[in-house]
Amino acid sequence: MMRITLLSTLSLLAANAVGAGAQSQTHTPPGCRAFPGDIEWPSALAWKALNLTVGGKLIAGVPLGRPCFNPGASQARCTALKEHFTELEPFTEDPVNVMSPYWQNNSCSPFLGPTGTCSLGNLASYAIKVTSAADVIAGIVFATAKNIRLTIKNTGHDFLGRSAGAGSLALWTHHLQEITFFRFSSTGYSGPAVRLGAGVDGTDLLPAAKAAGYRVVGGSCPTVGVTGGFTQGGGHSPLSAKYGLGADQVLEYDVVTALGIRTTASPTKNPALFWALRGGGAGNYAVVLSMTVKVYPDGPSAGAGFLILNDGDDTKYWKAMSAWFKHLLVLDKIPGYMTGFTMGRDFLSLAFALLPDTTSVTDITAPLQPFFDELATLNVTLAQNSAFISPSYADWYTSWAVPVAYGTNNALGGRLVPRTVVQNNLPALINVFRDIVEVSTPEIEFSVINGITVNLTTKRIGNAANPGTSAVLPAWREALFTLNFGIPFAANAPVSTLKFGQAWINEKQSKLRAVTPGGGTYMNEATFDNPNWKQDYFGSNYNALLAVKKTYDPLGLLWAHSAVGSDVSWKQRVDGRLCKV
Incomplete structure (x- = not known):
């Protein structure tokens, strides 16, 4: 039935006139995709036919600005738009606008009107x-019929420009x-699961999971699509x-x-595609409608946080920073x-620590105490220090993760830092960190480094970490922590x-790469123009992923x-047009 619909739609569109109009x-x-202004660009009649095919759900792209x-624009409306232009929601709820200022660009910035x-x-x-x-x-x-570019957007949380x-x-x-929560059964897993539509984000998922008595692995930012x-x-x-x-x-994926x-x-149907979709990069192998994932029984969760400030003694402050990174090996x-x-020129903030399934605050604070003791020997005091138990993971998330500020006007670079680097070459790593956060240029006000420590070894999480079970970058399994460093605009x-910022980030990524051999980079917190992107984002999986790409997208539509x-x-030209390599 689906093929009949496909062929019927293709016939309908092929019958429509082609062209952008007599003025083109x-x-x-x-060898290029059709572009607005080309004679071959779909006609108004063709777009109308598509709109009829999708039941009136075709939307013309409109810049937020x-x-x-x-x-005769309303001054009050424009002022309000400017006030909220760095917030996430206007972008995540729009069909074409994206949060990254580099990809949004300021061709239609409300500040230029x-x-x-x-x-x-x-x-x-x-x-x-x-x-x-x-x-x-x-x-x-x-x-495909009109030879135009196809993109996929959910929320637009995307620094690589994949959503635009x-x-x-x-x-x-x-x-x-x-x-939809249900009991999943297969040869590889039988147990509780949830099927999530492609549009579900953390804001939707957290309360639903809590109500069902589960917790589900989702992002740190609540508006990130899962x-x-x-x-x-x-x-x-x-x-x-x-x-x-x-x-x-x-x-499995639908x-x-x-x-x-x-x-x-799934593992038994289109297994190569299943492997690639699990960590091999978004929007490149197929269009995902939904996925089914494991869920876990909910329970109490301990949270903790602290703040250290630089009192002006840089030597003392950076000794404290070195002590923190050494202590991560203990927490690991x-x-x-x-x-x-988050670490900056003048502060280290533990925005949140999490230890699930405990009712004792001591369980999360005691592991931090040796680090606090070392701070005391350095004469460094804690500006803030707190910890408490939340009755559920969703409650922990609301208390600790939600208050973290997430804006749109920034750019990110990143790196996965292996345990061996912290063990054997920490001074060199600290020197690069200082170079990043002690930025001094007219274009960049400040820079911070954000880190997430998660142990993803086979010993810790089991068979999921074994090579071959997914296309996840292998460097994740050896990383002590992943970091991103951000600059605001x-x-x-x-x-x-914006272009200066991208170049600056790539320069710092190169310095990080030099002191973290084998480290790799989390592709969702990285730059689109990293010259080492194949190795950094995909590692030894690249060639196998390329074979999947050629199998499931032989025409290179995505x-x-x-x-x-x-x-x-394809290669993107300066004006954005895609042309064959």
Whole structure:
């Protein structure tokens, strides 16, 4: 039945007139995707036909800043837009706008109106509000028939630019909101599970899991979608020290392939695709409609946090920082114990520590005491120190993770730091950390390093960590912690500043790479133009992932920056157009 629908839709679209209208003057260059303004760009009639096919769910892309450029625009509305332009929700709830300022760009920044230009820039021209597999298939058929770029967006939490694409049709999966708990049974696993639609994020999942008596591995930021880039890129979580990465939890996927075929990816059906989707990168092998993952019985969770301030004595302060990283080796040995910390020029904050399934505060504070004792010998005092028990994981999350500020106007780089580096070469690592946080340039106000410690070895989380069970970057299994370092931008920062920031981050990533051999990088917290992206993001899995890519997307319909096969299929031009390599 699905194939009949596919062929019927293709016939309908092929019958429509092609072209952008009589005013268009240029043809699509040979070997390139059609682009707005090309004679070959789909006509208004073709877009109308697509809209009918998807039941009126085709949405024209509109930059969030457009109201500030409209003739007679409301000054009050534009002022309100500026005030909220660095918040997440306007971007996560929009079909084409994305949170990264580099990919959003300021072609239509509300701070440049009302006399400047306002264009889509990197954003999709149209989006389909996906509510079913048929919507995805219609989008694939249309993009293939019309030779246009296809992108996938859920929330737009994306620093690699995978959720945006100039001249593209976006599959907006944000409204696939299924959350169904049930008992799953297969040859590999039998037990409680939950099926999650591609649009579900932590805000939706946490209360639902709590109500059902479970906890589920999801991101640290509540607005991160669980099924898409998070899990398909690996997915670290406060719960990872106990259960593993998000990718380690997946039992099966419900997908639509790039050829428009709906199918299941599991250990027994399309196993190569299943392997690739578990950590091999998002938006590159198939369009995921939902995934089924393991869930775990809920229970009390201990939380802790502290703050250290630099009193002006840099020598003393950096000795304290070295003591912290040495102590992570101690905490690493405690099953389930994770820490999320932020370090800057003048402070170290343990934003949260988590130890699930304990009713004793001492269980989470006692492991920190030797570090506090060492601080005392250095004459460093704690500015803040707290710990308490939450009755459930969701309550812990609300108390500790939700208060952490997450904004849009920043850029990130990152690195996975092996245990051996902290054990054997900590002074060199600290020197690079100082170089990152002691930034002094007119373009960058400050920089901070964020770290998450999760033990993902086979000994800790079991068979899920074994090579071959998933496409998760192998360096995760040897890492003491993953770090990202972020730089904020002013809301009205020009593109030149954004580009400077990207170059600065890549320079620092190179320095980190030099002192962390074998470390790798968590692809969801990284740069799109890292020259070592294949090794850093995919490691020894790359060639096998490329074979999966060629099998399930032989026409190269799905393309993303720094994704497997991206350098041998299409190349993005300066204007955003994709052309064959």
